[in-house]
Amino acid sequence: MSSWNHGRRCLVFIACAGLLLICAALSLSLGSRQVTLAEIIGGVTKNAGFTMGELVVHQRIPRTVFGLVAGCALAMSGTLMQAVTRNPLADPGILGVNTGAALAIVVGIAFFGIGSLVQYMAFALLGASVTAVFVYAVGSLGYGGATPVKLALAGTATSAALSSLVSLILLPRSTSMDAFRFWQSGGIGGATFGGIASIAPLIVIGAALGICAVGSLNALALGDDAAAGLGVKTARTRLLGAVAGVLLCGATTALAGPIGFIGLVAPHIVRLIAGPDLRYVLPLSAVAGASVLLLADTAGRVIGSPGEIEAGLVSAFVGAPILVFIAVRSKVRAL
Amino acid sequence: MTTANRIIAQHRRQAARRNAVCLALAMAIIALAALMLVMGSVIYPLSDVIRALRGEQVRGAAFAVMTLRLPRMLSGVLAGIAFGISGSAFQSMLRNSLASPDIIGVTGGAGAAAVFCMLILRMSGAGVSAAAVTFGLIVAVIIYMLSGGGSFGGGRLILIGIGIGAMLQAVISYILVRASQYDVPVAMRWLSGSLNGTKLAELPPLAAAVLLLGGAVLFLSPRVRMFALGDDMAAALGVNVKQTRLLLTVAAVGLSAFATSVTGPISFVAFLSGPIAARLTGEGRAAALPSALVGAALVLAADLIGQLAFDTRFPVGAITGILGAPYLVFLLIRQNVKGGAI
Numbered sequence: 001m002s003s004w005n006h007g008r009r010c011l012v013f014i015a016c017a018g019l020l021l022i023c024a025a026l027s028l029s030l031g032s033r034q035v036t037l038a039e040i041i042g043g044v045t046k047n048a049g050f051t052m053g054e055l056v057v058h059q060r061i062p063r064t065v066f067g068l069v070a071g072c073a074l075a076m077s078g079t080l081m082q083a084v085t086r087n088p089l090a091d092p093g094i095l096g097v098n099t100g101a102a103l104a105i106v107v108g109i110a111f112f113g114i115g116s117l118v119q120y121m122a123f124a125l126l127g128a129s130v131t132a133v134f135v136y137a138v139g140s141l142g143y144g145g146a147t148p149v150k151l152a153l154a155g156t157a158t159s160a161a162l163s164s165l166v167s168l169i170l171l172p173r174s175t176s177m178d179a180f181r182f183w184q185s186g187g188i189g190g191a192t193f194g195g196i197a198s199i200a201p202l203i204v205i206g207a208a209l210g211i212c213a214v215g216s217l218n219a220l221a222l223g224d225d226a227a228a229g230l231g232v233k234t235a236r237t238r239l240l241g242a243v244a245g246v247l248l249c250g251a252t253t254a255l256a257g258p259i260g261f262i263g264l265v266a267p268h269i270v271r272l273i274a275g276p277d278l279r280y281v282l283p284l285s286a287v288a289g290a291s292v293l294l295l296a297d298t299a300g301r302v303i304g305s306p307g308e309i310e311a312g313l314v315s316a317f318v319g320a321p322i323l324v325f326i327a328v329r330s331k332v333r334a335l
Numbered sequence: 336m337t338t339a340n341r342i343i344a345q346h347r348r349q350a351a352r353r354n355a356v357c358l359a360l361a362m363a364i365i366a367l368a369a370l371m372l373v374m375g376s377v378i379y380p381l382s383d384v385i386r387a388l389r390g391e392q393v394r395g396a397a398f399a400v401m402t403l404r405l406p407r408m409l410s411g412v413l414a415g416i417a418f419g420i421s422g423s424a425f426q427s428m429l430r431n432s433l434a435s436p437d438i439i440g441v442t443g444g445a446g447a448a449a450v451f452c453m454l455i456l457r458m459s460g461a462g463v464s465a466a467a468v469t470f471g472l473i474v475a476v477i478i479y480m481l482s483g484g485g486s487f488g489g490g491r492l493i494l495i496g497i498g499i500g501a502m503l504q505a506v507i508s509y510i511l512v513r514a515s516q517y518d519v520p521v522a523m524r525w526l527s528g529s530l531n532g533t534k535l536a537e538l539p540p541l542a543a544a545v546l547l548l549g550g551a552v553l554f555l556s557p558r559v560r561m562f563a564l565g566d567d568m569a570a571a572l573g574v575n576v577k578q579t580r581l582l583l584t585v586a587a588v589g590l591s592a593f594a595t596s597v598t599g600p601i602s603f604v605a606f607l608s609g610p611i612a613a614r615l616t617g618e619g620r621a622a623a624l625p626s627a628l629v630g631a632a633l634v635l636a637a638d639l640i641g642q643l644a645f646d647t648r649f650p651v652g653a654i655t656g657i658l659g660a661p662y663l664v665f666l667l668i669r670q671n672v673k674g675g676a677i
Contacts, residue, residue, distance in 0.1 A: 089494070094497070141668060150671060152493070152494055153493060154671075156438060156497050157664065160437075160438065161660030161663055162660075164527065164603070164660050165660065167653055168649065171647070171649060171650070307513070310512070312505075313506075316501050316502055316505035317505060320501045320502040320505075327482075327495045
């Protein structure tokens with residue numbers, strides 16, 4: 001694999017970082033009110049005495065920061081899940097993990113009266129991890145292990161099952177469930193720095209665990225036997241990667257609502273450019289995921305102006321065609 | 336007894352069992368339908384209901400039966416039949432119980448079009464049905480073409496369906512979130528399906544679709560049974576696989592789209608009817624007729640439960656969802672353990 005040399009990867013990384021900067025700038029400047037460059041600089045640097053345009057920019061800062069964090073986390077989560085399951089379709093949305101988190105939160109609101117973000121997070125994480133384990137277990141039953149089709153069907157089916165439970169709990173309480181209705185469509189608009197700070201520790205832990213697991217996960221791509229032969233403890237590596245993936249997406253989902261497909265799309269784009277080595281794919285995916293989420297959010301604000309279309313809905317529109325593309329391109333037998 | 340005789344005898348037993356099951360199901364549907372007309376917030380005696388159906392003016396009963404309960408019952412029966420046939424056609428064609436129209440995104444196309452027409456364009460009635468059917472077909476054609484037309488592998492079709500379904504779900508959620516408070520109860524039916532507020536005027540197109548398209552599927556069903564042997568074997572037995580598949584897809588999609596445009600996507604009925612019918616008749620894959628009857632019985636029973644069993648009235652889709660969800664997961668596990676068709 002000499003073609004993926006270090007220099008080229010550095011170049012790609014710099015390009016991606018540049019792209020991310022542009023996306024962040026777009027996220028700050030575009031929306032129902034357009035602002036000038038001077039206003040962006042003013043809004044970002046000042047602490048008081050804003051003009052109207054600067055105030056708009058200032059208000060967009062938490063959302064942009066959260067877009068960065070959430071995009072990174074979701075993309076890393078998707079990369080890790082794809083590596084752990086050795087399955088190109090693993091993604092929190094497709095695996096039904098998001099719906100699991102949603103059901104847990106609805107149960108929490110309806111029966112336990114939860115309201116604070118920490119409680120949301122605890123419930124979302126619990127729901128996400130239980131669903132992830134369940135879907136993977138179901139998908140890997142039988143001949144051939146967890147093939148992409150089996151895993152995708154298990155995820156979709158579980159998702160359908162869980163969402164009918166969600167609507168059963170939701171229907172009699174439709175008036176008090178407005179908050180959930182908006183949470184469910186997945187967006188980064190309501191973010192505050194307080195919210196970001198409270199999920200940050202989980203994301204940092206998840207990212208750290210993921211980075212620790214990267215080397216062994218690379219070996220896992222050769223197959224369990226070869227990995228074991230290279231001295232990798234396969235079970236522990238899987239567990240580490242899975243825990244990291246669930247932490248990352250569970251924490252993000254608690255604050256943003258279910259945002260699908262970022263975790264699917266980012267690693268696929270990155271692998272096309274930078275090859276399969278996870279040591280590069282993981283950080284590059286994080287950058288790419290943040291760019292895609294910021295772009296999706298900005299596009300949602302521009303298209304939906306004067307209102308907005310939640311990033312979770314836009315990302316489904318960007319991501320689903322890529323899922324279709326993967327399905328069309330790969331050989332039937334490989335599915 | 337020779338082998339041939341044994342096979343023929345077994346075939347006869349099979350057919351006798353299927354007929355008995357169909358008869359029993361039909362009787363169950365009639366009983367459930369009568370119950371739906373009799374039961375409600377006020378219970379009318381059967382004699383009053385019959386007089387009201389004849390057009391006599393019975394105080395109270397005439398309005399409740401003719402305007403509220405009859406359309407509800409009829410739409411339940413028709414939608415159940417449509418979903419049942421559509422689901423079993425997809426399942427036999429793709430040789431996969433999980434490949435029902437609600438899981439692979441076809442119902443999503445009809446639902447998205449219907450929600451768009453009702454809440455954004457403020458249309459109602461036949462226009463909504465037409466749009467839902469057209470769009471459901473377009474989505475099916477797109478999925479069909481992307482998955483490689485005539486030679487598609489079931490796995491690829493399912494994956495593409497899931498992807499397209501996700502996009503359509505995003506459209507539906509967007510429209511629902513934007514909808515005003517008043518429209519939300521109406522809109523909720525598009526999440527899980529409901530028989531509330533169906534009018535008699537909405538039913539003729541659905542009835543016509545059930546007759547025409549359902550008839551087409553029944554007509555094709557001898558060929559569809561060959562699909563169980565695999566595409567190549569079916570072709571060797573003289574089935575024009577590509578043509579049959581196209582006709583069947585159009586008919587099945589049309590059925591589920593018409594039903595969706597009236598009742599919303601009643602969760603899991605398309606998916607459940609086939610496997611339940613197969614269990615009842617003891618066949619590997621259910622034929623269209625028993626599946627249709629199971630579908631109708633399911634919808635009626637679920638609607639009765641939803642209306643009467645709890646303090647809150649649940650729409651029919653919430654009940655079928657709860658019934659269907661565990662079964663779906665069970666089926667998934669069993670299919671994977673047996674190393675199913677995928």
